[in-house]
């Protein structure tokens with residue numbers, strides 16, 4: 360039995376249309392499945408929690424997220440015990456950084472074929488973010504500062520709808536990034552890694568904590584990040600002039616930004632971040648509010664991922 364959690368609103372409503380075609384394939388092949396449609400932000404967390412709470416002891420279920428990167432983040436966050444889930448993903452979002460990093464099919468039909476092929480799943484690391492009293496999982500990355508401000512604006516800008524209509528949804532990240540950069544004020548930040556390594560920076564544009572190589576619609580910010588090495592890769596962009604950031608950003612599409620002065624990359628299993636200014640924070644591209652502090656650590660258990 361497959362349990363599909365579907366965000367019909369992904370890619371500005373195209374998700375619902377794509378699901379119709381996918382469901383025809385499931386029906387034609389007499390596949391056993393159940394569907395759960397999200398109706399509002401945060402609904403996938405609840406659906407995933409109630410589905411996985413009903414798994415009988417010592418058994419596993421196939422839980423499939425159908426949506427954008429934000430839907431993956433919510434579905435993973437709701438799962439009760441990740442070791443009892445075989446997780447699959449069908450991309451119907453705009454950014455699709457998860458597919459890019461995991462080398463999964465970007466085409467929803469091909470992604471469904473992969474899920475139905477019954478290939479042996481691979482283990483994937485799942486990081487955990489704590490902000491005050493709230494905590495959740497993410498799959499790709501979380502970040503504070505510029506990258507989060509971009510994610511926040513991408514989520515609300517009407518430009519996303521327009522560009523999605525003409526099949527250029529990915530460009531929205533580029534336009535919003537350039538606009539945000541013009542108004543951005545760097546902040547001082549302290550990073551405490553694995554409880555013993557402290558790094559202080561005075562003019563941080565953003566810090567991203569990455570489980571995967573890509574975020575923000577294709578920026579390869581941490582080219583050596585791997586979702587199966589048990590580590591978080593951290594990038595800090597500090598003390599660059601704005602013109603230099605503009606020069607550096609396009610090179611990040613190819614992971615060639617790491618040699619610029621002011622780009623710092625670290626690796627750890629746990630990190631506590633403090634920003635002097637209250638800045639935007641994101642998890643897998645979805646806004647997590649404006650914060651001074653948050654912590655990220657790797658979950659002790661990995662999830663079985665169909666890939």
Ligand SMILES: Nc1ncnc2c1ncn2[C@@H]1O[C@H](COP(=O)(O)OP(=O)(O)OP(=O)(O)O)[C@@H](O)[C@H]1O
Nearest residue numbers: 369370397398400401426427428429430452453454
């Ligand atoms: N029925 C719904 N109506 C409105 N928003 C929803 C609904 N279901 C889910 N959401 C919210 O929509 C947001 C974006 O979803 P998702 O990431 O799946 O799609 P996307 O934004 O098109 O893709 P991407 O993140 O790859 O750009 C998430 O925060 C999710 O909680």
